[in-house]
Amino acid sequence: MSEAPFTEQDWRRFLTSVGEDPTRTGLLETPSRVSKAWKHWTAGYAQDPAQCLKVFEDGAEEYNELIVVRNIPVYSHCEHHLAPFFGKATIGYVPNGKIVGLSKLTRLVDCYAKRLQVQERLTIQIANALLTHLQPKAVGVVIRCRHLCMESRGIRTQGEETVTSAMLGELLNNQALRAEFFALAREA
CATH class of the missing domain: 3.30.1130.10 (GTP cyclohydrolase I, C-terminal domain/NADPH-dependent 7-cyano-7-deazaguanine reductase, N-terminal domain)
Structure with missing residues (x-):
């Protein structure tokens, strides 16, 4: 996989869908971190x-x-x-x-x-x-x-x-x- 499976915007929507506020200070960088994590966790498809x-x-x-x-x-x-x-x-x-x-x-x-x-x-x-x-x-x-x-x-x-x-x-x-x-x- 050359790109993350979901974009940061997708993860912001996810946070909203579970009742969170993605603009809350503790969650501001979460969409980026999660996107990078899933890219790492699914790297085997490219190997x-x-x-x-x-x-x-x-x-x-x-x-x-x-x-x-x-x-x-x-x-x-x-x-x-x-x-x-x-x-x-x-x-x-x-x-x-x-x-x-x-x-x-x-x-x-x-x-x-x-x-x-x-x-x-x-x-x-x-x-x-x-x-x-x-x-x-x-x-x-x-x-x-x-x-x-x-x-x-x-x-x-x-x-x-x-x-x-x-x-x-x-x-x-x-x-x-x-x-x-x-x-x-x-x-x-």
Whole structure:
């Protein structure tokens, strides 16, 4: 997205529609701030997941075990209420002659999280992108998030976590590898 999804005037109208006075001192800069914030929160639409992943052949020639990165921050907005959801992702893969820069896994999560999402789609998008662009033997993704649409409205249950997972390649049917991934992905 090259421009903010809503203009400052749109946000002034929003403030008025909820009963606020957008000319009140504390709200004068709010339309500008919110417009910039939504531009940041939706920056993933302008990103190419392939560009997020830097693939290396050097260093992976003989490595054939799981590589797991845990506690990758997830900040997104649910497409149903535009409410934030947030938590942590764990990504693991078994290389097939190539590895990816570890920080690039965080960039990949961020690329998809900075779009309006549901957690289930976010999980499989990350797994599919890694499988497509790295072509590993196996990919596993686990995401644990709290959803403000559940915590602050409706049922209002605080602290519940939604956990989603995606297993591709050898992680689908290799029970020993699957168990190892889930053991490494588990919170300590």
